[in-house]
Structure formats: structure tokens, C-alpha cells
Amino acid sequence: MTNEELAIIPESQALPTLPTKASLTEVVQRASDMASVLKDVIDQNNLSVKVKGGNHILVEAWQTVGRFCNYVGRTSIATDYSGDGVMGTAEIVELNTGHIVSTASAICGGKGDGHWVNSPYNHQASMAQTRALGKAFRNVLSWIVVLAGYQPTPAEEMPPDAPVQAPRSPVQAPQGNDQYQCPKHPGKAWFKRGKMKAPAHPME
Numbered sequence: 001m002t003n004e005e006l007a008i009i010p011e012s013q014a015l016p017t018l019p020t021k022a023s024l025t026e027v028v029q030r031a032s033d034m035a036s037v038l039k040d041v042i043d044q045n046n047l048s049v050k051v052k053g054g055n056h057i058l059v060e061a062w063q064t065v066g067r068f069c070n071y072v073g074r075t076s077i078a079t080d081y082s083g084d085g086v087m088g089t090a091e092i093v094e095l096n097t098g099h100i101v102s103t104a105s106a107i108c109g110g111k112g113d114g115h116w117v118n119s120p121y122n123h124q125a126s127m128a129q130t131r132a133l134g135k136a137f138r139n140v141l142s143w144i145v146v147l148a149g150y151q152p153t154p155a156e157e158m159p160p161d162a163p164v165q166a167p168r169s170p171v172q173a174p175q176g177n178d179q180y181q182c183p184k185h186p187g188k189a190w191f192k193r194g195k196m197k198a199p200a201h202p203m204e
Contacts, residue, residue, distance in 0.1 A: 035148035038065050042148070049155045056155040057145060059130050062137035065144055070095045073136060075129035078105065085109025086121065088128030090136040102139040106131035106157070114159075131156045 019027075038061070042048050047061040066073060071092050081087035085107050092102040108128035109116045116124060134154030138145075142152035 031144050032147055034065070034068050035144050038068070038144070039148045039150075042150070048150060051155065051158045054151040055149070056151045056153055056158060058155050059134045059137075062134050062141065062145075062154060065141050066092065066137050069141065069144075071101065071137070071140070073133045075133050077125055077129065081107075083107070084111055085113065085116070086124040086128045088125065088130070088132040090129065090132035092136045092140060102136045104132050104136035104139060106135055127156065 041064055042057055042061050045060075047064075048055045048057045050056075063073065072095055073090055073092050075088055075090045078087035078089050086109055087105055087107050089105045090103065091100050093099065094101055106128055107113075108131060109119060109124035111117070116127060119127075131154070134156050138152055138154055146152055
């Protein structure tokens with residue numbers, strides 16, 4: 001090919017179109033409203049854990065904020081991975097268009113991965129996909145999670161030896177409420193949360 005056959009395409013001098021202050025304010029407001037609802041869902045369903053002083057949300061909470069934004073996740077196992085443990089992969093897909101907006105991979109059972117190193121294959125495979133899913137959601141939705149007051153790193157990604165959240169303080173039993181009095185330990189402070197079928201209190 002000779003020089004005469006080449007055409008020089010000049011670089012565009014146009015500046016990129018930037019969003020207006022009004023549009024940015026609207027985006028932040030909508031995200032803040034979403035974050036407020038998300039926090040209520042997380043708190044009511046105990047979908048966060050405290051690790052090293054920060055609150056990290058579980059993958060179910062990431063899936064919730066994903067649905068707020070019309071995103072769903074799909075996972076698989078990386079069959080071509082030959083390292084220690086199991087590698088899971090995840091894609092975040094926009095429901096309306098089917099476009100992939102984020103991808104991620106994660107390993108479970110590798111060297112230094114706590115009790116997961118000696119866990120059965122199916123347990124490692126499940127956690128690898130769970131970690132990948134949380135990471136993929138984080139790539140596109142962490143800013144909303146931060147607005148809700150949580151750390152951007154999914155709980156499942158935190159080191160296995162990191163100190164986890166201490167049990168919540170039990171709720172003091174109301175006076176005169178025999179329905180929640182322990183027959184063997186009357187007056188003991190009780191609590192009931194999550195999927196517990198009945199109230200309980202810690203044993204000394």
C-alpha cells in the first residue's frame with residue numbers, strides 16, 4: 001500500500017457532552033431514595049455483617065439493589081480453571097435489553113481460604129459463584145450501597161479469619177408478657193430475629 005492510498009482522518013476537536021447540574025442532582029436524589037429503601041430491607045432481614053468495624057452486605061442484598069436497577073445475575077463454574085479450589089464466574093444482565101453490564105470471577109477453596117480449603121467440592125462451587133456474583137454487582141452498584149451506609153466490598157469476599165459481627169443485644173422482655181417468658185429462666189432477656197421460629201435467650 002502506498003502513501004497516496006492512505007487518508008488521514010483528523011481528530012475531533014469537540015468536547016464531550018457533560019451532564020447538567022440539574023440532571024446530576026436528580027440522579028443523586030433517586031439513588032439516595034433507593035439507598036434508603038435498600039437500608040430498610042437489609043436491616044429488617046439481617047442482610048449485613050460487621051467485619052473489622054465496617055458493615056458489609058450479603059449477596060442477597062446485592063441482588064435486591066440489582067433488581068431495583070432492573071439487573072439480574074447469572075453464574076457458572078469456570079471449567080478451564082486448573083488452580084487450587086474452584087473458580088466461579090458471574091454476569092450482570094439488564095433485563096430489558098439482555099446486555100451484559102458487568103462480569104467478575106472469584107475463587108473459593110484456594111490456599112489460605114480458611115475452612116473452605118477442605119470443604120466439599122459442591123460447597124466450594126456454590127461459594128465461588130456467590131463471591132463472583134457479589135463482585136459483579138459491586139462493579140456497577142457499589143456507589144448506591146455506599147450511599148446506604150455500607151462498605152462496597154461484599155461480605156462473602158472478606159477474609160475468612162476476619163472478626164465478624166457480634167450477636168445483637170437481646171431485646172428486654174416486656175413486663176407482664178408471659179408469652180415470652182422462659183419457664184426455666186424467668187425474666188431473662190430474650191431476642192427474636194431473622195427466620196427464628198420462636199424467641200430465645202443466650203445461655204451462660
